[in-house]
Amino acid sequence: MADKKAVVVCLNPAIDQTGSLQKLEVGELNRVHSDNTIPGGKGVNVASVLSQIGAEVTLTGFIGADNAEMFEQMFMQHGITDEMLRVEGSNRTNLKLTDADGQLTEINFSGFTLPASTLDKLGQLLSGLARTHKTFIFSGSLPNGVSAIRLAGWIHFLVMQGKTVVFDASGDAFDKGVKALPSMVKPNLYELSGWIGKPLTSEAEVLQHGAEIAALGIKDVVVSCGAQGVLWLRNGEWMRSIPPEVNVVNSVGAGDTLVAGLCWGKINSWSQSKTLKFSTALAAHAVSEAGVEIPEAVLLRKLVTQTTVKPV
Numbered sequence: 001m002a003d004k005k006a007v008v009v010c011l012n013p014a015i016d017q018t019g020s021l022q023k024l025e026v027g028e029l030n031r032v033h034s035d036n037t038i039p040g041g042k043g044v045n046v047a048s049v050l051s052q053i054g055a056e057v058t059l060t061g062f063i064g065a066d067n068a069e070m071f072e073q074m075f076m077q078h079g080i081t082d083e084m085l086r087v088e089g090s091n092r093t094n095l096k097l098t099d100a101d102g103q104l105t106e107i108n109f110s111g112f113t114l115p116a117s118t119l120d121k122l123g124q125l126l127s128g129l130a131r132t133h134k135t136f137i138f139s140g141s142l143p144n145g146v147s148a149i150r151l152a153g154w155i156h157f158l159v160m161q162g163k164t165v166v167f168d169a170s171g172d173a174f175d176k177g178v179k180a181l182p183s184m185v186k187p188n189l190y191e192l193s194g195w196i197g198k199p200l201t202s203e204a205e206v207l208q209h210g211a212e213i214a215a216l217g218i219k220d221v222v223v224s225c226g227a228q229g230v231l232w233l234r235n236g237e238w239m240r241s242i243p244p245e246v247n248v249v250n251s252v253g254a255g256d257t258l259v260a261g262l263c264w265g266k267i268n269s270w271s272q273s274k275t276l277k278f279s280t281a282l283a284a285h286a287v288s289e290a291g292v293e294i295p296e297a298v299l300l301r302k303l304v305t306q307t308t309v310k311p312v
């Protein structure tokens, strides 16, 4: 019986405030016609999806004590074990603006500032969790006070103990984190282009730079390419998935849903193609609704059937 346990590390949760408007006019007054506010942040979303699929999820990291209730309710609803360290202050609110053409504009804030003493506490917590868990997922940006080097240190510590570490971040955090050699990384095109320091102009470039990441010593490099699907490099071979066409409502959290699906495949020791199909279908569904609720079984099966996977 596979061990269904996973630890998700979210260092910088966010409340996602989404507003829908006809057209975003930069520099003008914009009025939204509908809105919603939900608990989010990359690790929080991954934990939510993983627990809905059936994993036993422990969520750790940091959470601002002043507005933690919305998160706590969601953790309870999904049966997530809450090992988040409470820190002084509020979690950030990130703005997501969607327009009538389905275009998404995101404004992500930097989050709370952590004192150095809290970082040591997380290190101790991770080392305790490493005694009972083998799968760890680090997802999302760093709040003020957490250096990318510190993040890389946590990843390195777990890798050295033979843990499976899945890693999804951007900028300096991604750059330093990949050097700690996690088992799997999942940049999107924007993050990959940030890593190489220039725009990506063709798929050949995506494949080339993805291979450079793998050459550092990373077993699985997954690049999410939005509606174009997902590319996954393992053992020198690229595989591609093409998602079914869906009605785009809100793509916030789709990448996190993909990460959760990939982890679920790892937890269950599924083949690469089964994992890719499943996680792509799950992410396609996430795009078709606000939030990261998974579809009911019949719809999920349909989306999986409509997703194609083939070698590149």
Ligand SMILES: O=P(O)(O)OC[C@H]1O[C@](O)(CO)[C@@H](O)[C@@H]1O
Binding pocket: 012, 014, 015, 016, 039, 040, 041, 042, 043, 045, 094, 108, 109, 140, 141, 142, 170, 252, 253, 254, 255, 256
């Ligand atoms: O930690 P970052 O990179 O600022 O991203 C946080 C944002 O990403 C999301 O997790 C979606 O991927 C949102 O819920 C959140 O607002």
